[in-house]
Amino acid sequence: xxxxxxxCQSVSRTYQDDSVPVRALVNVDFExxxxxxxxxxxPSGSGKSTLLNVIGGLDRPDEGTVEVDGVLLNxxxxxxxxxxxxxxxxxxxxxxxxxPVLSALENVEFxxxxxxxxxxxxxxxxxxxxxxxxxxxxxxRRPGEMSGGQQQRVAVARAIVTHPVLLLADEPSANLDxxxxxxxxxxxxxxxxxxxxxxxTATHDPLVMSYAKRQVRLxxxxxxxxxxHDEAA
Amino acid sequence: xxxxxxxxxxxxNLFRHKRRNLMLLLAITVAVAGVVVTNSLIRGMQFDMRExxxxxxxxxxxxxxxxxxxxxxxEKSFSLDADWxxxxxxxxxxxxAPRIRIPAVIMSERETRGVQFVGVDPSREGISxxxxxxxxxxxxxxxxxxxxxxxxxxxxxxxxVVGRRLxxxxxxxxxxxxxxxxxxxxxxxxxxxxxxxxxxFTGVEALQSLVEAEVVTEVSIKLKDEKSEASIKExxxxxxxxxxxxxxxxxxxxxxxxxxxxxxxxxxWFLVIMGALIFGLVNTLITAVMERIKEFGxxxxxxxxxxxxxxxxxxxxxxxxxxxxxxxVVIGWLLTTQWLGDGIDLTAWAQGIExxxxxxxxxPHLLMQDIILVTVMSLFFGVLAALYPAWRAVKIKPxxxxxx
Numbered sequence: 001x002x003x004x005x006x007x008c009q010s011v012s013r014t015y016q017d018d019s020v021p022v023r024a025l026v027n028v029d030f031e032x033x034x035x036x037x038x039x040x041x042x043p044s045g046s047g048k049s050t051l052l053n054v055i056g057g058l059d060r061p062d063e064g065t066v067e068v069d070g071v072l073l074n075x076x077x078x079x080x081x082x083x084x085x086x087x088x089x090x091x092x093x094x095x096x097x098x099x100p101v102l103s104a105l106e107n108v109e110f111x112x113x114x115x116x117x118x119x120x121x122x123x124x125x126x127x128x129x130x131x132x133x134x135x136x137x138x139x140x141r142r143p144g145e146m147s148g149g150q151q152q153r154v155a156v157a158r159a160i161v162t163h164p165v166l167l168l169a170d171e172p173s174a175n176l177d178x179x180x181x182x183x184x185x186x187x188x189x190x191x192x193x194x195x196x197x198x199x200x201t202a203t204h205d206p207l208v209m210s211y212a213k214r215q216v217r218l219x220x221x222x223x224x225x226x227x228x229h230d231e232a233a
Numbered sequence: 234x235x236x237x238x239x240x241x242x243x244x245x246n247l248f249r250h251k252r253r254n255l256m257l258l259l260a261i262t263v264a265v266a267g268v269v270v271t272n273s274l275i276r277g278m279q280f281d282m283r284e285x286x287x288x289x290x291x292x293x294x295x296x297x298x299x300x301x302x303x304x305x306x307x308e309k310s311f312s313l314d315a316d317w318x319x320x321x322x323x324x325x326x327x328x329x330a331p332r333i334r335i336p337a338v339i340m341s342e343r344e345t346r347g348v349q350f351v352g353v354d355p356s357r358e359g360i361s362x363x364x365x366x367x368x369x370x371x372x373x374x375x376x377x378x379x380x381x382x383x384x385x386x387x388x389x390x391x392x393x394v395v396g397r398r399l400x401x402x403x404x405x406x407x408x409x410x411x412x413x414x415x416x417x418x419x420x421x422x423x424x425x426x427x428x429x430x431x432x433x434f435t436g437v438e439a440l441q442s443l444v445e446a447e448v449v450t451e452v453s454i455k456l457k458d459e460k461s462e463a464s465i466k467e468x469x470x471x472x473x474x475x476x477x478x479x480x481x482x483x484x485x486x487x488x489x490x491x492x493x494x495x496x497x498x499x500x501x502w503f504l505v506i507m508g509a510l511i512f513g514l515v516n517t518l519i520t521a522v523m524e525r526i527k528e529f530g531x532x533x534x535x536x537x538x539x540x541x542x543x544x545x546x547x548x549x550x551x552x553x554x555x556x557x558x559x560x561x562v563v564i565g566w567l568l569t570t571q572w573l574g575d576g577i578d579l580t581a582w583a584q585g586i587e588x589x590x591x592x593x594x595x596x597p598h599l600l601m602q603d604i605i606l607v608t609v610m611s612l613f614f615g616v617l618a619a620l621y622p623a624w625r626a627v628k629i630k631p632x633x634x635x636x637x
Contacts, residue, residue: 058534058632079538086536093635097531101245111535113238 039212090159149180261557269565352440370419384429530634554615
């Protein structure tokens, strides 16, 4: 099994914004190894979210190649990309994006249901995950009955309960206060250190960056700083 | 595809907007109940027309001499042997009625009319309208009864009453006119005046004496089970060689055509109602999809297949349609059997509805096949209505949806 989880080579992506081309990524070369906790940082429009989306198969590059866990994403159909996201990736979104009509437990079980995991196994894994993330007693609550921090923890539980190869988190702390953000980051770090979950997060929050083992800074679609390279140097 | 999960999501999503979906459910229920009730009334009208056609001395099957339909007279008659009834399953036949039915002129002291003079065996006429009519005076006693039974309307036109004598002129088998006086045994009151003006009855043996021939012009057969019509007709055709054996559709083509037309009318009526309803359903589903763009984006982002998204939207439509149809059918059934069970009295329009071959009381007739049609087609429409909203949901790009 390769140690490389993400490999982006010469990735470029240009958007049309009111007919004006905006270069979101310019010839980006980027790699993530198994077990890394990487933060993609930069100001708005720097390309961090675009890079995260390209890695997650939610967006396609105009040029260059993207490989995740040895699979070349450029050649995959939408359906195959969908399968790849389902089986190998976990997503944590800025706005939690839990399903409002499902309870916390059902939200955590949701992706496993899509994967076809048997009910008993789903239930035990989800319950254990909620307990592990400090959500004991919240299993039957719906998202509307929980705080933002609790919802984000449910979102994290949903993303990692399937043991994904890669956890992608886009501005996970954007809607949280600093105390809840810190709790979330401790949780992500623990998952990274104890369970070896590979995490890539896009953020402009210095606190999030400080918790990541590797910081990558982007500006105008280019990587201008990568702590991994700096350490190697 | 995790159908249980999708079904669970669909049902719960319906409860997210209770008022809106309740209104939609109400619309479906009213439409389905309305279709069930109107279908049952249309069926009632349809069966009325058929019953009237069959009871109007036609029967389900009739044996006639060749050419009688084109030129009905005593020359187009035939004689019956002593064992004239073929062997057919007794449980399939309600009754047989041999008759002479010939044109005649009827005269009272004041008026003259043209009529159909019908010689019958009263004991066999339970299969025709004659078995149901109200009689003032007396009915015919037997096949040898030489009195006449005239319609109440004809008696009024002839300005005569029960007990008086009438003169009837008709043609004998030898081509010469026969004329005889008949005392009025009674007057009959059929539904509407058409039959009353048309038919004058006497005993079949009495009429045979008048025309001086032991013949009949028709044998009418009424069936208990119409499904056996084809096989019985085939048996009769083989038995009555040289004669024409015709079913009621051939004898009453206009009524038969109406019968078929009503089948189509029911289907068209259903399409019109459900067609109108489908716009409301599509609109509601599109609104539901558009409100949940971000949610659908997330579902697609985490790996839900487009097929599953389609199934989820279709299930939402199907579930609400299923509930609406079930409630609508039950309400429609209750309205049909409880409220309209005794029929709708149309006496005020008796003359008009008589022309359409209907009775003055319209009794609804609820058929299982119509309920199945409504149920199956409603569910089909439910799926159809969901396809466009489902397509809209599938076209949602996860990235764009999540950015909202």
